[in-house]
Amino acid sequence: MNRREVAWVVGNRISWLRFSHVLHIALLRPPTPSTPTNPRQQILFVYHSLVYPISSSSTILILLHLIATVDSFICRHFDDSCLFNILYTHIPVAMDFLEAMEIQVGLAVAVLAVVATATYFYSLKKTKVGSIDPENFKEFKLVKRTQLSHNVARFRFALPTPTSVLGLPIGQHISCRGKDSQGEEVIKPYTPTTLDIDVGYFELVIKMYPQGRMSHHFRETREGDYLPVRGPKGRFRYQPGQVRAFGMLAGGSGITPMFQVARAILENPKDTTQVHLIYANVTYDDILLKEEIDGLATNYPDSFHVYYVLNQPPEEWTGGVGYVSKEMIQTHCPAPASDIKILRCGPPPMNKAMAGHLDAVGYSSEMQFQF
Ligand SMILES: Cc1cc2nc3c(=O)[nH]c(=O)nc-3n(C[C@H](O)[C@H](O)[C@H](O)COP(=O)(O)OP(=O)(O)OC[C@H]3O[C@@H](n4cnc5c(N)ncnc54)[C@H](O)[C@@H]3O)c2cc1C
Numbered sequence: 001m002n003r004r005e006v007a008w009v010v011g012n013r014i015s016w017l018r019f020s021h022v023l024h025i026a027l028l029r030p031p032t033p034s035t036p037t038n039p040r041q042q043i044l045f046v047y048h049s050l051v052y053p054i055s056s057s058s059t060i061l062i063l064l065h066l067i068a069t070v071d072s073f074i075c076r077h078f079d080d081s082c083l084f085n086i087l088y089t090h091i092p093v094a095m096d097f098l099e100a101m102e103i104q105v106g107l108a109v110a111v112l113a114v115v116a117t118a119t120y121f122y123s124l125k126k127t128k129v130g131s132i133d134p135e136n137f138k139e140f141k142l143v144k145r146t147q148l149s150h151n152v153a154r155f156r157f158a159l160p161t162p163t164s165v166l167g168l169p170i171g172q173h174i175s176c177r178g179k180d181s182q183g184e185e186v187i188k189p190y191t192p193t194t195l196d197i198d199v200g201y202f203e204l205v206i207k208m209y210p211q212g213r214m215s216h217h218f219r220e221t222r223e224g225d226y227l228p229v230r231g232p233k234g235r236f237r238y239q240p241g242q243v244r245a246f247g248m249l250a251g252g253s254g255i256t257p258m259f260q261v262a263r264a265i266l267e268n269p270k271d272t273t274q275v276h277l278i279y280a281n282v283t284y285d286d287i288l289l290k291e292e293i294d295g296l297a298t299n300y301p302d303s304f305h306v307y308y309v310l311n312q313p314p315e316e317w318t319g320g321v322g323y324v325s326k327e328m329i330q331t332h333c334p335a336p337a338s339d340i341k342i343l344r345c346g347p348p349p350m351n352k353a354m355a356g357h358l359d360a361v362g363y364s365s366e367m368q369f370q371f
Contacts, residue, residue, distance in 0.1 A: 130167015131159045137177055137228035143201065145223055149285060154193075155204045155218070157227060162200040168192060170238040170264040173257065173371075174231035176204075178217025188214040189233060191256040191371075193289065195264055205288055207253040236343075236369055238264060243341045245274035247333030249324060249354045251346025255279055255288050257371045258343060266300045273303070276333050280309040280324050280350065284317075307332040324350070326357045336362045345371035 132138060140157035147153050159166060168174065173191045180186050192202045208215035221227065238261050246265075248258040258277060265273045281287050287308065296304045309320035309328065320328055334340040342363055344354045351370055358368050 131164050132167055132174060132229055132231045134231060134233070137230045139226040139228050140202075142221055142223050142225050142227060145221070148205070148288075151208050151210075152288060153206055153208070153218070155206060155221070155227075156201050157203070157229075158201055159199075165196040165199055166192060166194070166202045167196065168202075168232050170195070171236040171257070171261055172232040172234035174229050175233055176214065177228040177230070178214055178221075180213035181216045184213075186213045186217065191260050193256060193259055193263075193292070195260065195267075197267070205253075205256060207288060234371070236371065240265070240268060240271040240273070243273060244337070244339040245276065245334040247329070247340065247342040248275065248277040249280075249329070249333075249342065249344040249346070249350075250277065251280045251324075251350040252286065253288060254345030254347070254350075254371070255293075257345050259289055259292065261343070262296060262304060266296055266304055274334065275304045277304070277306045278309060278320075278324055278328060278332050279306060280311075280320075280346065282311045284310060284314050305332070324354065324357070326361055329354075329357055329361055336364070336367060338367075341367055341369055343369050343371065 131140075140159070142155055143158045144156040145153055146156075166174075173189045175187050176190050177185065177187045190204050190206070193205050194201070194203045206215075206218045208219050236257075246261070248262070250258045258279075262275045262277065265271045265275055277293070279287070279293070293306055297306050307320060307328065309322070309324050310317060311322065313319070313321050329342075333342060342358055344351055344358075346354070355368070355370070
């Protein structure tokens with residue numbers, strides 16, 4: 001290899017180096033997610049964990065080529081320099097070696113990237129089986145507890161692996177087992193606020209009542225403790241396109257099944273179902289998941305509508321006041337039709353009152369569902 005050939009090869013390497021640098025910068029932003037939740041993040045996850053370190057090592061080889069360029073330039077202008085002549089003598093051998101290495105590294109990168117991506121997506125597909133059992137309780141470790149208000153907390157539980165999913169069909173819930181203040185066993189239903197696109201964990205938002213039996217258990221639960229969970233449970237199962245529109249009547253913690261169904265509909269770009277939510281609480285501070293619900297209303301203004309109702313509203317309140325009435329349902333829910341459904345979930349007195357209102361307004365029993 002003569003000097004001109006060396007310069008040509010090195011020139012090529014410099015362009016490649018620039019390209020690879022730009023590519024790295026582009027792919028490095030945004031930061032790697034700890035738990036990939038969508039296909040773009042999953043691809044970034046594979047890139048960061050495998051492809052990036054390997055391709056970075058090939059960048060080191062390219063840097064060696066750069067050194068050779070400088071050396072070749074110096075040789076051309078300072079032929080007498082013994083040191084650079086020695087270096088130049090060794091460049092062709094080094095270049096051949098590095099070129100062979102680079103092909104091998106390139107091949108290794110390609111093969112490993114394909115294998116890693118395939119393995120990763122295969123493992124995701126495989127774990128779609130789910131982490132819960134309808135017959136037997138399985139234990140999940142509480143990894144994070146976040147207090148949202150004086151009596152509401154968000155609990156994050158780890159799934160068996162970082163790519164595991166809970167495996168809960170939309171519209172269904174889990175049964176959680178605990179001990180009340182007397183040490184007696186208690187089992188209650190809860191709907192996670194996370195979906196199966198949230199891999200590696202699931203979250204519960206729990207309102208803890210002073211006299212509540214399961215509330216006591218959650219109040220005492222600390223990070224590192226295990227929660228026995230069984231499921232899926234429930235008669236309702238949502239399929240995209242099942243209805244044209246949903247009306248949702250939620251009271252207090254009855255918001256969680258509604259939030260789960262609404263999120264699944266709205267985050268699916270192919271699902272055109274309309275969602276109309278009436279959410280009742282006693283005071284403003286009792287409203288659960290307010291930020292998340294308002295986020296849905298902002299992000300999906302054409303398909304999601306929320307109307308808050310408060311028993312004891314603050315001053316300058318623009319939502320509904322008192323209990324949910326027939327008139328509120330007529331104004332804020334889809335009118336009775338064979339392709340709509342009204343879902344309700346709240347404290348027993350509210351459920352009973354809502355059933356009466358819906359019957360009176362003309363919703364048949366097929367158009368109603370109570371969680
Ligand atoms: C499908 C489904 C999903 C649910 N998902 C969630 C969820 O994600 N998060 C959540 O926090 N809860 C959820 N719930 C409610 C949950 O199952 C329990 O009913 C709730 O946690 C209270 O249980 P407890 O044993 O603490 O209270 P209990 O011992 O049953 O009740 C004791 C006292 O607490 C008060 N109380 C209990 N429930 C209510 C209520 N709903 N409204 C007002 N006062 C009440 C009453 O004063 C009652 O007398 C869900 C319910 C259903 C049916």
